[in-house]
Amino acid sequence: MVEFSGLVKINFFKKEKFTGSCGGMCFKVESKDENSVLLATIWPGPYSSDHTPDEKKQYAEFAFSPEGLEEIQEWLEEQYQAQSALWKPVRIG
Structure with missing residues (x-):
């Protein structure tokens, strides 16, 4: 499960990437x-x-708001489940 909403608040994104x-x-x-x-x-x-x-990346835009942050978390979880064949853990070394 992808969960990060408790880790950062919306103002974090004014200056940083997560x-x-x-x-x-x-x-x-x-x-x-x-x-x-x-x-x-x-x-x-x-x-x-x-x-x-870039051709391996997928993008989605959301409102810059606490609700948008919740929608991102839902979208990430949906993509993780829907495209599970792409997300094979890989070890380096």
Whole structure:
């Protein structure tokens, strides 16, 4: 289960990005358009977003609000369940 809403508040995203992973699915949440939108990005691990080709990434936009943050968490969970074949945990080394 993807759960981070208790870890960060909406104001966190005014200055920072939040990244994480769950069972091989990596994700990033960041503000966009001068804090009017939250952008959620997912991609298969194990590499960071910077080292993953754009064609492997999926994006969704949400309102920059506490409700938008809850919707992101729901979307992440839905994507994790719906695309489970993509999220194979990979060990490096």
